[in-house]
Amino acid sequence: MDQFQDQSAAATQQPKAPSAERRWWHTATVYQVYPRSFCDSNGDGIGDIPGVTSKLDYLKSLGIDVVWLSPIYKSPMDDNGYDISDYRDIAPEFGTLADFDHLVAEARKRDIGIVLDLVVNHTSDEHPWFVESRKGPGNPFRDFYIWRQPAEDGGPPNGLMSSFGGPAWTLDTETGEYYLHMFSRRQPDLNWENPEVRQEIYRMMNWWLERGVAGFRMDVIDYIGKQVDRELVKDGPRLHEYLQEMNRETFGSHDILTVGECWSATPGSALLYSGRDRNELSMVFQFEHVTQQWDEVYGKWRPKPFDLVKLKSVLSKWQYALSDDGWNSLFWGNHDLPRAVSRYGDVAGYHGESAKMLATVLHLMKGTPFIYQGEEIGMTNVPFTTIEQYRDIETINMHRLHVEAGLSPEDFIKGANESARDNARTPMQWSAALHGGFTKGVPWIEVNTNYATINAEAAMTDERSIWNHYRKLIALRKAHPVIVYGLYQSWLDQHPDVFVYTRTLDQDRLVVIANFTPREVPLTVPSELAISGECLISNYEPVDALAVEKIDLKPYEAFAILSQAP
Ligand code: GLC
Ligand code: CA
Numbered sequence: 157m158d159q160f161q162d163q164s165a166a167a168t169q170q171p172k173a174p175s176a177e178r179r180w181w182h183t184a185t186v187y188q189v190y191p192r193s194f195c196d197s198n199g200d201g202i203g204d205i206p207g208v209t210s211k212l213d214y215l216k217s218l219g220i221d222v223v224w225l226s227p228i229y230k231s232p233m234d235d236n237g238y239d240i241s242d243y244r245d246i247a248p249e250f251g252t253l254a255d256f257d258h259l260v261a262e263a264r265k266r267d268i269g270i271v272l273d274l275v276v277n278h279t280s281d282e283h284p285w286f287v288e289s290r291k292g293p294g295n296p297f298r299d300f301y302i303w304r305q306p307a308e309d310g311g312p313p314n315g316l317m318s319s320f321g322g323p324a325w326t327l328d329t330e331t332g333e334y335y336l337h338m339f340s341r342r343q344p345d346l347n348w349e350n351p352e353v354r355q356e357i358y359r360m361m362n363w364w365l366e367r368g369v370a371g372f373r374m375d376v377i378d379y380i381g382k383q384v385d386r387e388l389v390k391d392g393p394r395l396h397e398y399l400q401e402m403n404r405e406t407f408g409s410h411d412i413l414t415v416g417e418c419w420s421a422t423p424g425s426a427l428l429y430s431g432r433d434r435n436e437l438s439m440v441f442q443f444e445h446v447t448q449q450w451d452e453v454y455g456k457w458r459p460k461p462f463d464l465v466k467l468k469s470v471l472s473k474w475q476y477a478l479s480d481d482g483w484n485s486l487f488w489g490n491h492d493l494p495r496a497v498s499r500y501g502d503v504a505g506y507h508g509e510s511a512k513m514l515a516t517v518l519h520l521m522k523g524t525p526f527i528y529q530g531e532e533i534g535m536t537n538v539p540f541t542t543i544e545q546y547r548d549i550e551t552i553n554m555h556r557l558h559v560e561a562g563l564s565p566e567d568f569i570k571g572a573n574e575s576a577r578d579n580a581r582t583p584m585q586w587s588a589a590l591h592g593g594f595t596k597g598v599p600w601i602e603v604n605t606n607y608a609t610i611n612a613e614a615a616m617t618d619e620r621s622i623w624n625h626y627r628k629l630i631a632l633r634k635a636h637p638v639i640v641y642g643l644y645q646s647w648l649d650q651h652p653d654v655f656v657y658t659r660t661l662d663q664d665r666l667v668v669i670a671n672f673t674p675r676e677v678p679l680t681v682p683s684e685l686a687i688s689g690e691c692l693i694s695n696y697e698p699v700d701a702l703a704v705e706k707i708d709l710k711p712y713e714a715f716a717i718l719s720q721a722p
Contacts, residue, residue, distance in 0.1 A: 269370025
């Protein structure tokens with residue numbers, strides 16, 4: 157018997173009937189656009205809404221159903237729009253409300269829904285609510301935010317720390333009180349315990365729903381139930397009560413997609429957020445699989461070596477936990493994470509093969525796949541050499557803190573090139589033209605130097621490109637219910653190099669096999685999986701049959717075979 161043969165109880169699990177309720181977003185594929193970096197229509201170096209509209213046909217030909225737009229609201233852009241100063245207007249550099257309405261209408265013509273980024277844990281310090289609030293106790297907006305008296309020594313009220321470095325409290329010298337900001341000091345946290353705050357947010361959400369949006373991605377939504385005085389931020393006691401209230405007062409009566417960004421989510425809490433009868437959200441983003449490599453002390457700035465057994469166990473855990481109720485989101489990357497192919501693949505040796513392998517493994521799981529812009533052409537991390545090339549507030553703050561603490565600037569840049577958020581934020585590479593065809597002006601952040609070879613125009617004309625592989629995966633999801641609803645089961649859990657799983661629904665069984673290494677790997681196929689069938693997708697020559705003997709997987713080889721369920 158193969159040493160990696162799966163002994164887990166899961167391997168004997170019997171396929172169950174799929175959940176009765178089917179929703180449109182079960183079959184959808186979502187594409188995240190980071191507007192600033194997607195397409196610049198007017199040459200000011202900043203991507204904008206007309207730029208997104210001009211690329212709808214591109215998205216349609218890829219097969220996308222939903223576009224999640226990172227924030228486009230009015231904002232001083234301290235955190236690239238995650239600091240909103242007017243929830244009902246568009247940042248001038250991105251366009252106008254008319255441009256937005258036009259985008260929604262043009263998207264609808266192509267059966268594409270627009271999902272907005274809802275940032276309601278905090279606002280900008282330039283939001284009129286905060287401008288009023290900081291005028292002092294007694295102002296009607298004082299309690300819209302979280303103000304506290306200094307500690308006895310005059311310092312911050314407690315030890316809460318900001319995600320962007322330093323204390324989460326800033327002293328307002330005018331009134332002598334501190335306000336809370338879990339992110340930059342220009343992103344004060346709203347006070348969700350105040351019912352007026354909640355009602356204002358709901359009114360705003362309804363205003364956008366009436367404009368025809370197809371859903372909301374909810375920024376750090378697991379923070380809104382916080383209890384500041386207990387230093388309890390994520391997953392606070394009133395979180396689910398607020399979400400149910402929000403659902404009732406806003407989107408509950410609309411057939412939309414909602415996804416909560418929840419770094420604290422566990423399989424247990426995900427069932428609360430996304431359970432069928434919970435009336436909260438469609439699904440959440442959990443980050444357990446993408447934080448596997450984070451260091452206990454230095455976090456993402458000093459990633460540990462990749463460990464496939466660990467990654468598989470996390471992904472499988474989530475697949476099993478939400479198999480009967482709740483729903484998974486599936487993603488490798490977003491605007492806060494490094495490029496997937498750089499982290500898990502091999503850009504130098506097997507760029508195409510590894511990017512396609514990663515896509516295959518993810519898109520054939522159960523859940524709604526999210527593609528981050530540029531992932532579909534295999535965009536890579538940045539080759540920056542100095543901190544001046546970075547734009548992200550988190551990276552700039554962390555650079556200062558780490559270098560002050562003694563880390564060499566070179567070592568910091570090395571870590572940043574692997575983990576900083578700007579890895580995902582360099583401009584979309586459309587063509588081999590100057591600046592990758594992103595802008596006719598000077599881009600706000602440098603384009604990755606590899607745009608001459610990695611770009612959408614080249615990818616679309618090459619039948620064997622990463623882009624065409626994604627296109628095929630998206631189409632397969634629409635054609636085969638087993639991909640959407642099939643029971644997930646993992647195999648060979650302890651195998652250090654290969655990921656094997658099956659999906660089963662009625663008469664169909666899909667076997668997915670992927671080599672995560674740049675080496676040839678001999679694999680003994682478990683006898684239950686030795687079948688012949690139709691190869692739905694492969695990143696080398698199609699494989700139609702598996703025999704109970706060693707097969708040699710090529711570097712980063714991945715394929716899926718559809719056959720009759722045993
Ligand atoms: C979320 C966003 C991130 C932002 C932060 C504060 O994590 O994804 O980009 O900086 O919230 O809004
Ligand atoms: Ca522009």
